[in-house]
Amino acid sequence: MKRVFSGVQPTGNLHLGNYLGAIKNWVAMQREYDCLYCIVDLHAITVPQVPGELTDNTREVTAGLMAAGLDPASCIIFNQSRVSGHAELAWLLNCFTPLGWLNRMTQFKEKAGKRRDSALLGLYAYPVLMTADILLYHASAVPVGEDQKQHLELSRDIAGAFNRAYDVDFFPLPEPMIFGAATRVMSLRDGRRKMSKSDGSDYARINLTDDADTLALKIKRAKTDSEPGLAFDPERRPEAANLLSIYAALADEPVERVAAEHTGMGFADFKGRLADLAIETLSPIAARMRELLADPAYIEEVLTDGAERAHAIADANLARARQIMGLLGD
Numbered sequence: 058m059k060r061v062f063s064g065v066q067p068t069g070n071l072h073l074g075n076y077l078g079a080i081k082n083w084v085a086m087q088r089e090y091d092c093l094y095c096i097v098d099l100h101a102i103t104v105p106q107v108p109g110e111l112t113d114n115t116r117e118v119t120a121g122l123m124a125a126g127l128d129p130a131s132c133i134i135f136n137q138s139r140v141s142g143h144a145e146l147a148w149l150l151n152c153f154t155p156l157g158w159l160n161r162m163t164q165f166k167e168k169a170g171k172r173r174d175s176a177l178l179g180l181y182a183y184p185v186l187m188t189a190d191i192l193l194y195h196a197s198a199v200p201v202g203e204d205q206k207q208h209l210e211l212s213r214d215i216a217g218a219f220n221r222a223y224d225v226d227f228f229p230l231p232e233p234m235i236f237g238a239a240t241r242v243m244s245l246r247d248g249r250r251k252m253s254k255s256d257g258s259d260y261a262r263i264n265l266t267d268d269a270d271t272l273a274l275k276i277k278r279a280k281t282d283s284e285p286g287l288a289f290d291p292e293r294r295p296e297a298a299n300l301l302s303i304y305a306a307l308a309d310e311p312v313e314r315v316a317a318e319h320t321g322m323g324f325a326d327f328k329g330r331l332a333d334l335a336i337e338t339l340s341p342i343a344a345r346m347r348e349l350l351a352d353p354a355y356i357e358e359v360l361t362d363g364a365e366r367a368h369a370i371a372d373a374n375l376a377r378a379r380q381i382m383g384l385l386g387d
């Protein structure tokens with residue numbers, strides 16, 4: 058069966074972009090494929106973290122994934138640092154990754170900003186660790202949001218470089234799976250910027266933990282444009298297009314249909330409908346998340362069990378990679 062791998066960082070709240078761009082798709086795939094979903098704590102530490110907060114966030118994201126519908130009986134849920142093969146394979150793959158490839162990564166450029174010299178090596182090598190995450194399990198399908206596309210192209214290049222170096226067909230080339238009506242959810246305050254955890258304003262994003270009143274208020278305050286009725290025109294009217302795409306993804310409908318049904322409708326009326334739909338679909342997730350977080354022992358059990366199952370797959374692949382490279386071991 059096709060193996061699927063994807064990951065999410067435990068840095069703060071899960072937001073609607075994570076949910077619609079990735080997690081909703083993970084849930085849809087969990088019974089059809091052999092899926093591993095990883096809380097990538099080793100990626101989180103590429104920027105400074107407060108230890109206690111990292112621990113809490115790891116538990117919270119685990120609860121969020123299950124509240125959104127991931128079932129540990131149908132997929133493997135675990136945190137990355139518990140399976141040491143991620144770091145080990147990342148080192149091996151560092152030795153097949155030219156600096157020029159990493160220099161092209163736009164996410165690094167954005168995060169490092171002008172202070173490239175003080176940016177950390179971990180942040181720079183981040184996409185190699187991401188490649189290791191996927192290749193460690195020989196996963197070939199990777200469901201992600203649009204923003205991860207460049208990293209996945211790099212992972213294909215690195216897998217190819219390894220295979221060519223040893224004339225083997227060992228690592229499968231990872232295939233990005235970017236689907237659904239909202240592969241790039243934009244900020245509610247600026248339709249040209251991505252919704253993200255790091256946005257200074259909480260009104261820019263919808264968190265999976267937001268209660269009904271907060272959801273309604275955030276949607277009501279979402280930026281609009283000055284044209285009289287709605288239309289789907291992402292280039293010219295990004296805010297309207299974003300709200301329509303969010304609606305379509307939440308309703309599981311094609312955006313074209315949602316756009317056709319609401320063309321010409323005023324923003325205020327549409328926002329009312331969107332708020333109702335968001336409350337109906339997201340409030341049960343928030344409630345379930347609170348229940349799960351009240352039982353940390355269960356979350357611990359899921360992560361421990363997930364790590365054990367992940368280990369078993371990882372160890373065999375890592376041993377084979379070592380062997381191909383001529384590294385002595387048992």
Ligand code: TYM
Binds near residue numbers: 202240251
């Ligand atoms: P992260 O934690 O930033 O985001 C997790 C997932 O959510 C998607 N996403 C979005 N989708 C649509 N609109 C948005 N505004 C939005 N914001 C985030 C991301 O595309 C992602 O799928 N590097 C990854 C984690 C990772 C990973 C991996 C993913 C580590 N190793 C291996 C796949 C395979 C990241 O930082 O995701």
